[in-house]
Amino acid sequence: MSDGYVLEMTNINKTFPGVKALDGAYLRVKEGEVVALCGENGAGKSTLMKILSGVYQADKGSGEIRYRGEQVHFSSPVEAKNAGIVLIFQELSLVQELSVAENIYLGSLPKKGFRVDWKKLNDDTKKVLEALECPAKPEDMVASLPIAQQQMVEIARGIALGARILVLDEPTSSLTEREKEALFRSIRNMKAQGVGIIYISHKMDEIFEISDRVMVMRDGRPTGDFATKEITLDDILFSMIGRSMDQYFYRYEGEPGAEVLRVEGLSLKGYFKNISFRVRAGEVVGFYGLVGAGRTEIMETIFGIRKADSGKVFLNGTEQHIRSSGDAVRAGIGFLTENRKEQGLVLGEGCRKNTYLAALPELTKRGFVQEKETHRIYDYYRDKLGIKSPSSEQEVGNLSGGNQQKVVVGKWMAIKPKLLILDEPTRGIDVNAKAEIYKLIASLAEEGIAIILISSEMPEIMGVSNRVITMAQGMLTGELSADEVTEERLMRNIMITDSTKSA
Amino acid sequence: MQQSGGNKVLGTLKRQGIVMALVVIYILFAIASPQFRSLRNVILILRQVATIGVMAAGMTFVIIGGNFDLSVGSLLSLCSVLCIGLHDRIGPVPAMLVAIIAGLASGAVSGFLVGYLKLNSMIVTLGMMNVIQALALMVTNGRSVYLEDTDVWFCQIGKGNIAGFPISAVIMILYIILMAVILMKRKYGHQILSTGGNAEACRYSGIDDRRVLLKSFVLSGLSAAVGAILLSSRGGSAQPTVGQSYEFDVITAVILGGASLAGGSGNIYKTFVGVLILGILKNGFVMMGFPYYVQWIAQCLIMLVAVYLDMMSKKKKGAA
Numbered sequence: 001m002s003d004g005y006v007l008e009m010t011n012i013n014k015t016f017p018g019v020k021a022l023d024g025a026y027l028r029v030k031e032g033e034v035v036a037l038c039g040e041n042g043a044g045k046s047t048l049m050k051i052l053s054g055v056y057q058a059d060k061g062s063g064e065i066r067y068r069g070e071q072v073h074f075s076s077p078v079e080a081k082n083a084g085i086v087l088i089f090q091e092l093s094l095v096q097e098l099s100v101a102e103n104i105y106l107g108s109l110p111k112k113g114f115r116v117d118w119k120k121l122n123d124d125t126k127k128v129l130e131a132l133e134c135p136a137k138p139e140d141m142v143a144s145l146p147i148a149q150q151q152m153v154e155i156a157r158g159i160a161l162g163a164r165i166l167v168l169d170e171p172t173s174s175l176t177e178r179e180k181e182a183l184f185r186s187i188r189n190m191k192a193q194g195v196g197i198i199y200i201s202h203k204m205d206e207i208f209e210i211s212d213r214v215m216v217m218r219d220g221r222p223t224g225d226f227a228t229k230e231i232t233l234d235d236i237l238f239s240m241i242g243r244s245m246d247q248y249f250y251r252y253e254g255e256p257g258a259e260v261l262r263v264e265g266l267s268l269k270g271y272f273k274n275i276s277f278r279v280r281a282g283e284v285v286g287f288y289g290l291v292g293a294g295r296t297e298i299m300e301t302i303f304g305i306r307k308a309d310s311g312k313v314f315l316n317g318t319e320q321h322i323r324s325s326g327d328a329v330r331a332g333i334g335f336l337t338e339n340r341k342e343q344g345l346v347l348g349e350g351c352r353k354n355t356y357l358a359a360l361p362e363l364t365k366r367g368f369v370q371e372k373e374t375h376r377i378y379d380y381y382r383d384k385l386g387i388k389s390p391s392s393e394q395e396v397g398n399l400s401g402g403n404q405q406k407v408v409v410g411k412w413m414a415i416k417p418k419l420l421i422l423d424e425p426t427r428g429i430d431v432n433a434k435a436e437i438y439k440l441i442a443s444l445a446e447e448g449i450a451i452i453l454i455s456s457e458m459p460e461i462m463g464v465s466n467r468v469i470t471m472a473q474g475m476l477t478g479e480l481s482a483d484e485v486t487e488e489r490l491m492r493n494i495m496i497t498d499s500t501k502s503a
Numbered sequence: 504m505q506q507s508g509g510n511k512v513l514g515t516l517k518r519q520g521i522v523m524a525l526v527v528i529y530i531l532f533a534i535a536s537p538q539f540r541s542l543r544n545v546i547l548i549l550r551q552v553a554t555i556g557v558m559a560a561g562m563t564f565v566i567i568g569g570n571f572d573l574s575v576g577s578l579l580s581l582c583s584v585l586c587i588g589l590h591d592r593i594g595p596v597p598a599m600l601v602a603i604i605a606g607l608a609s610g611a612v613s614g615f616l617v618g619y620l621k622l623n624s625m626i627v628t629l630g631m632m633n634v635i636q637a638l639a640l641m642v643t644n645g646r647s648v649y650l651e652d653t654d655v656w657f658c659q660i661g662k663g664n665i666a667g668f669p670i671s672a673v674i675m676i677l678y679i680i681l682m683a684v685i686l687m688k689r690k691y692g693h694q695i696l697s698t699g700g701n702a703e704a705c706r707y708s709g710i711d712d713r714r715v716l717l718k719s720f721v722l723s724g725l726s727a728a729v730g731a732i733l734l735s736s737r738g739g740s741a742q743p744t745v746g747q748s749y750e751f752d753v754i755t756a757v758i759l760g761g762a763s764l765a766g767g768s769g770n771i772y773k774t775f776v777g778v779l780i781l782g783i784l785k786n787g788f789v790m791m792g793f794p795y796y797v798q799w800i801a802q803c804l805i806m807l808v809a810v811y812l813d814m815m816s817k818k819k820k821g822a823a
């Protein structure tokens with residue numbers, strides 16, 4: 001093994017119809033090294049990893065993969081996995097109906113004669129889980145575990161298979177802070193055992209926390225290869241976007257206008273209780289709380305997906321009786337959901353169609369869809385949001401994560417909403433696109449749209465909102481103006497529980 | 504960003520594969536049997552496929568929505584006996600209206616159960632298939648029904664010609680164009696395609712996915728009723744079990760036409776090409792003197808090929 005590299009990918013090209021996704025990309029990983037892979041949305045990070053694992057094949061005549069000193073070629077993810085290269089994508093590949101232990105040793109269950117040796121299976125599993133500090137039990141059904149633990153089970157499977165290379169593609173985008181810490185501990189654990197780790201993320205703080213080396217890509221080409229210790233955030237950003245970034249957060253500071261949304265005493269048993277708040281035109285109100293605090297559920301209720309037990313919702317001063325999402329859209333409410341793939345996009349349809357999905361009624365004359373108008377709408381938001389896609393008819397499922405998110409943003413802007421609810425709008429989006437989204441939020445506020453921003457990222461909540469409402473266990477626990485908000489106060493407010501509240 | 508020339512040709516071939524298949528099958532039969540290629544026979548084929556053509560257009564919506572409608576065969580029976588049985592008693596137009604209302608109502612029931620109660624469409628329409636068959640047998644006491652006099656204008660729908668062209672085929676073509684316009688140009692068409700692709704995302708985008716699915720079954724019910732008018736007016740008589748196994752032909756045609764079994768994509772014109780392929784097979788085997796059941800085997804093979812192709816295209820997507 002020359003120079004201690006377990007894995008060396010060199011000069012990889014990959015062309016999709018209309019796109020050159022990779023152009024001379026390379027990647028090297030040593031034993032026990034964590035390499036962070038950075039780049040804007042669509043830079044080709046996931047594609048490179050999919051070539052490594054045999055999901056895609058590199059273009060003919062390009063590329064070489066050397067693994068443990070030998071030239072290799074995987075034609076399917078199973079082959080790669082058997083060779084010790086384990087990929088963990090955001091979409092997990094566990095069998096939901098089986099137990100943790102069965103999932104980990106699927107295909108190689110320990111046998112006693114013809115029967116499965118359950119005791120050995122569970123003991124082995126327990127050992128692996130303990131090494132990862134994963135609280136799940138071998139007998140637990142995978143479906144019953146939170147996403148973070150499912151992710152760890154997947155890592156555990158990698159360990160059980162004797163993984164030498166572990167690839168994590170945006171693993172933390174749906175994890176809470178505490179779950180992320182646990183994940184990082186298991187990464188360090190594996191690192192100590194000599195596993196080479198490739199870590200893809202758009203969260204720069206994580207990259208500095210966990211990685212030894214940073215590889216940057218732009219438009220499918222490698223643009224930087226640094227030792228993490230020797231560089232600053234600006235170095236990474238510069239290689240990523242080819243220029244330096246002047247401003248990250250944007251906030252519209254104008255005087256808010258008339259009240260747009262007023263919620264009074266909204267309750268839904270098991271989710272939230274007695275919620276009252278208002279949002280004015282041109283105001284960005286942040287909702288901060290732990291995952292499970294009930295923020296999404298409140299918004300789903302306002303949007304007509306759930307039905308409240310009691311309480312009132314007013315828009316522009318008149319009480320609303322919203323019974324369906326259709327009512328909500330007609331009333332001028334847009335709702336960007338936290339799960340892009342399940343609730344945000346029809347992945348098999350084109351960018352244009354996804355962009356006008358919610359605005360369909362307005363683009364219809366006597367039942368006929370105004371085809372020309374739909375093109376105009378798509379072109380407008382493509383330019384405004386900088387959506388990168390080879391064509392308006394390209395299936396959204398083929399776009400990179402960040403561009404998918406921009407399509408969803410476009411979908412809601414297209415209805416010209418009075419109130420726009422954004423639930424984790426920057427999930428999976430690169431720094432540059434994030435800044436663009438923040439700028440966009442500010443300009444929407446300036447246009448007089450009332451905006452609710454749900455986010456689990458503290459800097460984002462603090463940097464963008466004019467006012468932050470905090471929640472814990474289904475109840476509002478406080479409200480802080482932009483001048484008052486500090487990390488400590490936010491943390492204190494979201495930790496309030498029934499017992500501490502009376503104090 | 505341009506596709507290379509070779510890629511384009513390949514893509515077109517793949518997209519138009521079903522049309523190529525139609526041409527190839529037609530040429531094969533035309534070589535094998537001189538009778539087959541006569542103009543009279545072509546017109547006969549069009550007349551023969553009129554009912555299935557209309558029904559398959561409606562079924563396309565159901566399959567795009569990610570469901571099946573197995574009840575169309577018995578619905579065809581029920582609507583046929585209603586048309587014929589009521590014709591002499593209440594007149595042709597009211598009789599046809601009753602049939603159409605029956606079709607719409609049956610579709611609405613299936614659609615409600617599938618769309619609103621989220622019951623599996625296979626199970627729901629399998630049940631509906633039996634219920635409707637029972638109704639058809641009940642209203643006729645299990646006997647065939649006949650028109651007193653087949654020299655009425657109603658029978659011209661199925662038998663008559665305009666300038667040598669079957670009226671029923673004209674109606675079928677107009678109906679198919681109407682359905683294609685609904686699917687491609689109207690709001691509803693956009694909604695059913697998106698709902699079939701991802702109902703949850705539609706629900707979160709202000710589209711009432713339940714209602715969209717309900718309507719697809721209503722369209723399928725309507726199509727079965729229109730198909731019944733074309734079928735029953737041809738002979739001026741109807742058996743209460745005349746529609747048996749039509750659901751198989753209709754669904755086969757839609758799948759041949761490339762509609763995805765998982766929902767989200769489909770095309771009425773291509774469905775029609777699927778209908779023509781089935782029609783040519785049936786007709787061609789008869790012309791060549793094979794026993795009629797040979798076509799079943801051929802049909803099954805074609806169906807399997809179509810489903811296999813559907814699966815392969817999805818696998819490729821899954822990898823992406």
Ligand SMILES: Nc1ncnc2c1ncn2[C@@H]1O[C@H](COP(=O)(O)OP(=O)(O)OP(=O)(O)O)[C@@H](O)[C@H]1O
Pocket residue numbers: 016017019020021039040041042043044045046047048398399400401402403428430823
């Ligand atoms: N199956 C596909 N068909 C066509 N184009 C594709 C396909 N997969 C990826 N692409 C394109 O290749 C480019 C690289 O995409 P990739 O998913 O690798 O980006 P990424 O760096 O992982 O971005 P993100 O940070 O948004 O996840 C993009 O332009 C994308 O649209």
Ligand SMILES: [Mg+2]
Pocket residue numbers: 045046047169400401
């Ligand atoms: Mg990616």
